[in-house]
Amino acid sequence: MKYLCLVYLEEQKLHAVPDRECMACGDGFRKSGLLIAAEALQPIDTATTVRVRNGKLSVTDGPFAETKEHLAGFYLIEARDLNDAIQVAAKIPPAREGSIEVRPIRELNPQ
Amino acid sequence: MTATDPVHETVNAVYFSDSRRVLATLIRLLGDFDAAEEALHDAFRAALEQWPRDGVPANPRAWLVSTGRFKAIDGMRRRARFDALDDVGDKADIAVVDPAAWADEESVEDDRLRLIFTCCHPAMSPDAQVALTLREVCGLTTEEIAQAFLTPAPTLAQRIVRAKAKIRDARIPYEVPARAELAERLDAVLRVIYLVFNEGYAASSGSLLTRHDLSAEAIRLERLLVALLPEPEAIGLLALMLLQDSRRAARTSPSGDVILLDDQDRSLWDRNQIAEGIKLVEQALSLRPALSERKRVERRFGPYTIQAAIAALHAEAPSAAATDWAEIVGLYDVLARADPSPVIELNRAVAVAMRDGPAAGLALVDAILEREDLLDYRLAHAARADLCRRLGKTADARASYERALALTRQAPERRFLERRLAELT
Numbered sequence: 001m002k003y004l005c006l007v008y009l010e011e012q013k014l015h016a017v018p019d020r021e022c023m024a025c026g027d028g029f030r031k032s033g034l035l036i037a038a039e040a041l042q043p044i045d046t047a048t049t050v051r052v053r054n055g056k057l058s059v060t061d062g063p064f065a066e067t068k069e070h071l072a073g074f075y076l077i078e079a080r081d082l083n084d085a086i087q088v089a090a091k092i093p094p095a096r097e098g099s100i101e102v103r104p105i106r107e108l109n110p111q
Numbered sequence: 112m113t114a115t116d117p118v119h120e121t122v123n124a125v126y127f128s129d130s131r132r133v134l135a136t137l138i139r140l141l142g143d144f145d146a147a148e149e150a151l152h153d154a155f156r157a158a159l160e161q162w163p164r165d166g167v168p169a170n171p172r173a174w175l176v177s178t179g180r181f182k183a184i185d186g187m188r189r190r191a192r193f194d195a196l197d198d199v200g201d202k203a204d205i206a207v208v209d210p211a212a213w214a215d216e217e218s219v220e221d222d223r224l225r226l227i228f229t230c231c232h233p234a235m236s237p238d239a240q241v242a243l244t245l246r247e248v249c250g251l252t253t254e255e256i257a258q259a260f261l262t263p264a265p266t267l268a269q270r271i272v273r274a275k276a277k278i279r280d281a282r283i284p285y286e287v288p289a290r291a292e293l294a295e296r297l298d299a300v301l302r303v304i305y306l307v308f309n310e311g312y313a314a315s316s317g318s319l320l321t322r323h324d325l326s327a328e329a330i331r332l333e334r335l336l337v338a339l340l341p342e343p344e345a346i347g348l349l350a351l352m353l354l355q356d357s358r359r360a361a362r363t364s365p366s367g368d369v370i371l372l373d374d375q376d377r378s379l380w381d382r383n384q385i386a387e388g389i390k391l392v393e394q395a396l397s398l399r400p401a402l403s404e405r406k407r408v409e410r411r412f413g414p415y416t417i418q419a420a421i422a423a424l425h426a427e428a429p430s431a432a433a434t435d436w437a438e439i440v441g442l443y444d445v446l447a448r449a450d451p452s453p454v455i456e457l458n459r460a461v462a463v464a465m466r467d468g469p470a471a472g473l474a475l476v477d478a479i480l481e482r483e484d485l486l487d488y489r490l491a492h493a494a495r496a497d498l499c500r501r502l503g504k505t506a507d508a509r510a511s512y513e514r515a516l517a518l519t520r521q522a523p524e525r526r527f528l529e530r531r532l533a534e535l536t
Contacts, residue, residue, distance in 0.1 A: 001282050081284040082234060083292075104281045 002036065002105035003085040004076050008069040009098035014043060017093040022073075025093055029077065034088055040073035069098055076105075118163045125171045126155060131250050133175045135222035138229075139285055140180050144247070144275045147183075154179035172219070223248075224287045224339050227332075231300040232283050239274040240303045246271055249328050259325050260310065300336065301348050301415065304329050308352050312359075326356055343398040347416030350391035354422035357384035369527040373431040385426045392419045414450035417442055436466035453484035457491055469501040489518035493528065505535050 009016070022040065029035035044063055051058045063070065075092060079085035082102070089100040130151060137147035154175040168174040230243040241260075245251045253271065257264040277283065288296040311325030333349045361379035364370055395416040412420075421442045428434035443459035456479055464472020476495045485491035496511035512532045519525050 081282040082232075083284050083286070083288070086234075102281075106280075 001079060001081065002076060003079055003082075003088075004074055004103045004105060005085070005089045005092060006071055006101040006103065007040075007073040007075070007092060007094045007098065008101060009072040009094055010069055011043065013094075013097045014072060016097045021093045025091065026075070028091075029075065029088070034077050034079065036076040036078060038073070038075040041071060044070040072098070116163070118167065119159070121167055121171075122155065122158050122162060125158070125175070129172045129175070130155070131226075131248060132219055132223060133172060133179065134247065135226040136176050136219055137179050137183070138226060139222050140176070141183050142285070144278065146187075147179075149186075150179035150183040151175075153182040157182070220339055221287065223335065225285050227300055227336065228287055228296060229278065229283060229285050231296075231303045232278075233296070233299050234281060234283060235274050235277060237303070237306065239270055239277075240299070241306055242267055242270045243274045244303055244332070245307065245328065249332060251328070297340070297342060297345065301344060304333050304336070305348060305352070305415070307332070308355075312355060326352070326359075330356065341398075343395045344413035344415050346391050346398070347395040347413055347419050350388045350395060351415050351419035351422055353384045353388035353391065354419060354426050357381040357388065357426060363523065367523050369523045372425065377429065380426065385423075388419065388426065389423045392416065392423045396420065412445065412449065414446060417446040417449060421446070431465070434465070436462055440466055453479055453482075454488070457485060457488075457494060461494055464498055469498040473498040473502065487518060489515045489524075492518065496531070500531070500535065509535055 019040075026035060026038045029038070047062055049060045049062065051060075072094065075088075077085065077088050079088055082104070085102050085104075089095065089102050092100050094100070133154065134147055134151050137150050138144055141147050141150060157178050158171075158175065162168070227244070227248055230247055231240050235243070242256055245256045246253065251259075253268045254264050256262075257267040260267070287293070308326050308329035311327070311329065330349070330352050333345070333352060337345050337349050357380050358372075358375065360381070361375035361377065362370055396412065421439055424435050424439055424442070439462045440459060443455060443462055447455050447459060457476065460472050460475035460479065463475055473495065476491065476498060479485055480491060480495065492511045492515035496508045496515060499505075499508035499511060509532065512528055512535070516525060516528045516532070519528060
């Protein structure tokens with residue numbers, strides 16, 4: 001089963017974990033066959049929000065939620081069950097600075 | 112068929128004693144809570160039809176599991192034919208095991224533990240954990256749980272539906288946690304059980320009878336947990352609940368007013384519960400925790416066990432004055448190290464007041480309040496008021512009683528504080 005581990009960090013903690021450590025973590029996951037994809041994100045002020053309402057495109061800057069922690073990256077993993085996924089998420093280095101949201105992937109229904 | 116029919120009575124008795132065990136095993140075999148519940152009901156319906164005709168089977172529980180599983184798979188196959196899905200048939204076959212194994216005591220008891228740990232999984236909210244545990248492990252109806260928690264039944268039903276959906280969709284596994292995680296996960300289970308107990312024990316509103324049942328249910332559940340997993344902290348919590356519950360009859364007057372520990376008629380305390388509680392405390396204190404040795408080094412005795420030891424000292428004392436307050440203060444010191452919190456500090460301050468006099472206690476309470484830790488905690492102000500009253504500081508006592516009253520919503524406690532306030536002159 002696939003889980004998306006979303007990494008949330010406060011703005012000033014974006015570089016609290018060295019990139020080297022995150023790369024090593026991703027490599028470790030990949031070698032164990034757990035990792036499907038992982039990326040880090042640019043800071044929140046580079047974000048653009050896109051909506052389509054009544055066929056009309058609207059583009060605004062930044063995020064819409066006033067939260068302290070922002071999405072800083074993600075790991076898409078393969079795990080047996082939630083307990084397994086929690087164990088993997090606990091090994092993601094930013095877990096000790098921010099938080100990791102573990103979300104099960106929903107298979108789209110073609111019908 | 113009448114209620115006096117012996118076979119009908121047997122079915123009822125088996126339902127009462129074994130339906131939760133059968134459910135726990137069916138969840139494992141079918142991998143789904145809702146399917147298992149349906150199968151459980153189908154199995155008992157079949158028992159009502161077949162047992163009067165064919166006789167009661169030698170092992171009713173194994174019969175029920177086997178029948179429930181068969182009916183569920185049959186239903187899945189029938190639906191699969193409608194939906195033309197091939198994989199459902201495969202899914203139904205995964206659990207083909209020797210029927211004798213279903214009756215095997217060990218695997219059945221493991222299923223009960225699996226069910227408890229799944230219902231108390233930390234990925235669900237505490238509210239959901241409590242509701243699901245009472246529904247699935249204890250077999251209370253949604254209406255009973257709603258009534259006990261003063262929650263509208265539809266809200267509670269929704270909470271349970273969402274929790275089951277989370278177990279399914281996030282794939283929370285049906286398992287007893289691995290040894291490395293067991294200590295932490297057991298803490299979560301104990302927290303749920305103590306929460307249920309306190310809902311019933313602090314019966315402040317709603318139907319008293321129903322809420323008392325919650326305490327009894329928590330004790331029953333804790334007994335089961337101790338039988339399955341005799342960890343020191345689990346034994347400690349059982350002891351704590353028995354010792355607290357032993358004072359039930361003395362805690363309130365016939366008119367429902369609060370009676371403080373000092374003023375309780377100790378002849379009303381349940382001596383059998385006290386004897387069992389004390390025996391369990393001693394057992395918990397003498398056992399070496401098997402779980403996660405490294406983690407338990409710094410907290411050798413868990414907070415429930417220490418609180419149970421404190422409750423045992425109260426239970427053994429013939430009166431408030433003759434209580435071993437020095438020992439109680441010492442235990443609060445241990446507790447404050449194991450599980451530091453301002454509430455424990457407050458309790459320690461009250462014990463110090465009993466040992467060294469109200470002035471010593473007041474100094475400690477004021478120190479806590481000065482740190483602004485318990486400013487909104489009604490019992491901190493009530494304790495301060497009581498200490499001031501005993502020291503003859505009437506104005507201070509009045510201010511603190513009024514502050515406590517402003518923070519208290521429970522009617523019996525309000526009446527108690529109002530009485531104390533009126534007695535100040």
